[in-house]
Amino acid sequence: MEHPENDTQYAGLTVNSGVEQPPIVNPYLAKRPRRKPLPPASELVEGILKGDVTSLSRAVTLVESLAPEHYALAQEVIEKCLPYSGNSRRIGITGVPGAGKSTSIDVFGLHVLKKGGKLAVLAIDPSSERTKGSILGDKTRMEKLSVHPNAFIRPSPSAGSLGGVARKTRETIVLCEAAGYNDIFVETVGVGQSETAVHSMVDFFLLIQIAGAGDELQGIKRGIMEMADGIVINKADGENVGAAQLAQAQFRSALHLFPPTASGWAPEVLTYSGYYEIGIAEVWDMIDRYFEYVIRTGYFEAKRKEQARWWMYETIDEQLRKNFYDNEVVCKILTRCENDVLANRRSSFAAAAEVLDYYFGEK
Numbered sequence: 001m002e003h004p005e006n007d008t009q010y011a012g013l014t015v016n017s018g019v020e021q022p023p024i025v026n027p028y029l030a031k032r033p034r035r036k037p038l039p040p041a042s043e044l045v046e047g048i049l050k051g052d053v054t055s056l057s058r059a060v061t062l063v064e065s066l067a068p069e070h071y072a073l074a075q076e077v078i079e080k081c082l083p084y085s086g087n088s089r090r091i092g093i094t095g096v097p098g099a100g101k102s103t104s105i106d107v108f109g110l111h112v113l114k115k116g117g118k119l120a121v122l123a124i125d126p127s128s129e130r131t132k133g134s135i136l137g138d139k140t141r142m143e144k145l146s147v148h149p150n151a152f153i154r155p156s157p158s159a160g161s162l163g164g165v166a167r168k169t170r171e172t173i174v175l176c177e178a179a180g181y182n183d184i185f186v187e188t189v190g191v192g193q194s195e196t197a198v199h200s201m202v203d204f205f206l207l208i209q210i211a212g213a214g215d216e217l218q219g220i221k222r223g224i225m226e227m228a229d230g231i232v233i234n235k236a237d238g239e240n241v242g243a244a245q246l247a248q249a250q251f252r253s254a255l256h257l258f259p260p261t262a263s264g265w266a267p268e269v270l271t272y273s274g275y276y277e278i279g280i281a282e283v284w285d286m287i288d289r290y291f292e293y294v295i296r297t298g299y300f301e302a303k304r305k306e307q308a309r310w311w312m313y314e315t316i317d318e319q320l321r322k323n324f325y326d327n328e329v330v331c332k333i334l335t336r337c338e339n340d341v342l343a344n345r346r347s348s349f350a351a352a353a354e355v356l357d358y359y360f361g362e363k
């Protein structure tokens with residue numbers, strides 16, 4: 001008997017035979033087509049030039065992809081978009097976490113969009129490498145912009161070295177410009193690593209500061225201040241106005257000690273409140289004045305050329321490095337040589353020479 005409980009001695013207890021267990025995986029899922037195949041470059045480019053956001057997003061995803069099979073297609077799309085790029089104002093925005101970058105970008109963004117045109121907000125976030133998630137450029141942080149039809153917000157590419165992440169952002173700028181975005185914000189955390197990369201891809205570099213207790217200039221990397229074309233002190237509202245004005249005076253006098261900038265433009269220091277929307281137009285007037293000035297003096301063009309050159313060498317450096325460290329034998333020799341050096345058995349130079357001799361001998 002299949003079920004002993006069905007024996008007459010257990011009167012009143014009936015056990016029905018079971019039903020077949022449905023499959024755990026939905027069978028319809030297997031039949032569903034996998035991801036759409038990638039369209040040819042020409043189709044993506046056509047969409048981008050028409051300003052189609054889906055094509056733009058797909059192309060950006062392609063550029064950010066680490067899959068080797070996406071690389072050639074991504075490069076083809078970028079090459080085809082290049083002739084249509086360059087016609088935007090690229091503005092870098094930096095500040096420590098909590099300085100009010102997202103609040104400010106939201107209102108700055110709406111301010112520039114009031115005049116028409118389209119705005120792209122991109123981000124470079126070196127910390128995303130560790131957290132595996134980007135904290136910058138997150139749509140939820142920019143409530144008003146994220147629902148604006150003429151704004152395109154893209155979080156930081158999340159994988160790879162800072163150089164790699166920055167290069168992808170630079171390539172994304174090209175795509176956005178080809179799609180007709182004439183204002184590009186590149187956001188970064190003001191902690192000192194990614195600023196150089198951002199500086200090398202923007203026309204204007206805005207440093208957001210907040211007035212704090214004590215010496216305002218403490219903890220601010222001199223290098224970041226030297227890169228800034230404008231310093232703005234946020235949260236100049238309520239009881240904070242006095243402190244913000246004091247910070248403004250301190251920054252102004254500190255800037256006097258710096259050598260003149262390459263552009264000849266004297267960086268300005270302003271106060272504003274992103275949250276209460278005070279002084280936004282003044283900040284933007286300053287940026288407009290800067291663009292008028294550098295376009296008139298020819299510095300705008302010269303800087304863009306210099307940046308293009310910088311990126312060429314930067315890309316070469318990165319590829320050479322990658323090729324070297326990706327070589328398995330090189331890695332083995334490196335480990336052995338490093339141990340020798342640490343154990344004082346060999347000099348650093350002799351060890352380096354051995355690895356390099358092997359590498360160049362291979363080539």
Ligand code: GDP
Pocket residue numbers: 095096097098099100101102103104234235236237272273274275276
């Ligand atoms: P982020 O980390 O630099 O992006 O900074 P957020 O934009 O997230 O702002 C950090 C905090 O500062 C939030 O609680 C904001 O509400 C607040 N905040 C931003 N701008 C202002 C401002 O202009 N005035 C005041 N009082 N608070 C602000």
